[in-house]
Amino acid sequence: MHFVEDDGSKKYRTDYNSHGSAGHRKEEFYGKELILADRETVEQEADSILKEADVCDVAFLVVGDPFGATTHSDLVLRAVKLGIPYRVIHNASIMNAVGCCGLQLYNFGETVSIVFWTDAWKPESFFDKIKKNRQNGMHTLCLLDIKVKEQSLENLMKGRKIYEPPRYMSVNQAAEQLLTIIKNRRLQGEEPEITENTICVGLARVGAPDQKIASGTLHQMSTVELxxxxxxxxVTGSMHPLELEMLKLFSVDSCSNSENNAFKRTA
Amino acid sequence: MHFVEDDGSKKYRTDYNSHGSAGHRKEEFYGKELILADRETVEQEADSILKEADVCDVAFLVVGDPFGATTHSDLVLRAVKLGIPYRVIHNASIMNAVGCCGLQLYNFGETVSIVFWTDAWKPESFFDKIKKNRQNGMHTLCLLDIKVKEQSLENLMKGRKIYEPPRYMSVNQAAEQLLTIIKNRRLQGEEPEITENTICVGLARVGAPDQKIASGTLHQMSTVELxxxxxxxxVTGSMHPLELEMLKLFSVDSCSNSENNAFKRTA
Incomplete structure (x- = not known):
């Protein structure tokens, strides 16, 4: 059992925690057919993937680092229980590639996930984690929600395997949700640690040739085009002068000397 | 200017934040001579590296992710100021590869560095950061000190460029220092959050074919052979059952059902 790119004779590919658009290029690169394994396959049919490992090498390709998801720990545990040797080949992931914006990896606190709000469910717990990080001077990497192969409530109830189109949370949407929480907190009499003017960084398609990085206030993040x-x-915490200088490279403010420059106002 | 593996016609290689032993294999792989750039070269002669970038492509290879070190942010800033385009190719680093031990990356707090103590300088600040992470239920990745191209005080004073042999802190040494701090704190009347029995994980040569992972108590880490x-x-924080199950794969306890098993005692 191999995790990630190797010469196994049977290859599974997954992209349920990311946005995999490189399937065809990968098949060309490996010169082999890849079997797309969605979350269902990996979570519910893990043993059938592993069953083949006694007759041939099985490789399991993932986007990002293989241990970003608990699902893969589960696969390792199953392999070990079945006496199947495994090997991991590590890869860059958003957890370290964020360093490209200039903020130091050592200055990040706990990573949070920002989930899509629904009419009935608007959790704010991620906000408190970001607040705590910032109180400790630490930056927070916010991973934004992905909805792939989700069923509508109606289709789920009726047991119809009809899936909604995939949805990926944008920086704009994440910023909007944070701004709403800030308003809510103010109504509750709290003056939150994080405001419209807190310096944030929006990142899109990190590592791809068309990656985009934009730094500015949380308010600016709600409209930035990525x-x-x-x-x-x-969401930044305390910044070292070198971090600040790097972030300025990606400032959304066109005029970096203006009095309205986010970095002058709030840094 | 390229950071990391590309087809630039001039290639610099650095390993001052790591233990680069693959220089020759790399030259074979790239089919090109690599110029070893030590910390001095990169920090003091950065502009001479960049100067060549107008006549040829310059590639700069690093161990781990390029933005683990502030030195590389500085190089980017210099390139931008000189109008030199740059491109980053990300790589796995210890910051995400630690996931291979089974602890979830999302459950890590701030990363700390444990430095070599000297007779005159025995800082304990990293201990307080580990404590804070653990109080928040978070794991702490401890990066262990590296002394490469260090001069003795005598040679430094006399201006002699004679360097001490490189030193790399082992898990044993790091554990010993933490155990000493715990003793100190007890003498001061504090009952520290972290004790001899706190579950820790020692990792050696992560990603290499001979990597080793060992989990056990902090006390066990002081003698484990890696x-x-x-x-x-x-140093672990609160553990999810799946994390605990993964850690058991790497337990230093030979008999995992024994009453003395670290995971039974303190999990």
Whole structure:
């Protein structure tokens, strides 16, 4: 059992935690057919993937680092229980590639996930984690929600395997949700640690040739144009002068000397 | 200017934040001579590296992710100021590869560095950061000190460029320092959050074919045999059952059902 790119004779590919658009190019690269394994396959048919491992090498390709998802730990545990040797080949992931915006990896606190709000469910728990990080002077990497192969409530109830189109949260949407929470907190009499003017970084398609990075206030993040998925956002904590200088390279403010420059106002 | 593996016609290689032993294999792989750039070269002669970028492509290879070190942000800033386009190719780094031990990356707090103590300088600040992470239920990745091209005080004072042999902190040494701090704190009347029995993970040569992972108590980490550098250590916070199950795969306890098993005692 191999995790990620190797010469196994049977290859599974997954992209349920990301936005995999490179399937065809990968098949060309490996010169072999890849079997697309969606979350259902990996979670519910893990043993059938592993069953083949006694007759041939099985490789399991993922986007990002293989241990970003608990699902893959589960696969390792199953392999070990079945006496199947495994090997991991690591890869860059958003967890370290965010360093490209200039914020130091050592200055990040706990990573949070920002989920899509629904009419009935508007959790704010991620906000409190970001607040805590910022109180400790730490930056927060916010991973933004992905909805792939989701069923509508109606289709789920009726047991129809009809899936909604995939949705990827944008930096704009994440910023909007944070701004709403800030308003809510103010109504509750709290003056939150994080405001419209807190310096944030929006990142899109990190590592791809068309990656985009934009730094500015949280308010600016709600309208910044970053293009297609995947997006991530960082809420900064305390900044070292070198970090600040790097962030200025990606400032959304056209005029970096203006009095309205986000970095002058709030840094 | 390229960061990391590309087809630039001039290639610099650095390993001052790691333990680069693959220089020759790399030259074979790229079919080109690599110029070894030590910390001095990169920090003091950065502009001479960049100067060549107008006549040829310059590639700069690093171990781990390029933005693990502030030195590389500085190089980017210099390139931008000189109008030199740059491109980053990301790579796995210990910051995400630690996931191979089974602890979830999302459950890590701030990363700390444990430095070599000297007779005169025994800082304990990293201990307080680990404590804070653990109080928040988070794991702590401890990066262990590296001393490469260090001069003795005598040679430094006399201006002699004679360097001490490189030193890499082992998990044993890091654990010993933490155990000493715990003793100190007890003498001061504090009952520290982290004790001899706190579950830790020792990692050696992560990603290499001979990588080693060992989980057990902090006390066990002070004697565990992990072989040559580089080492890292994790002090765990609260553990999810799946994380615990993964850690058991790497338990130093020979008899995992014994009453003395670290995971039974303190998990």
């Amino acid at each position: 293009g297609g998925p995947l997006h991530s956002m960082i | 072989g040559g550098p580089l080492h890292s250590m994790i």
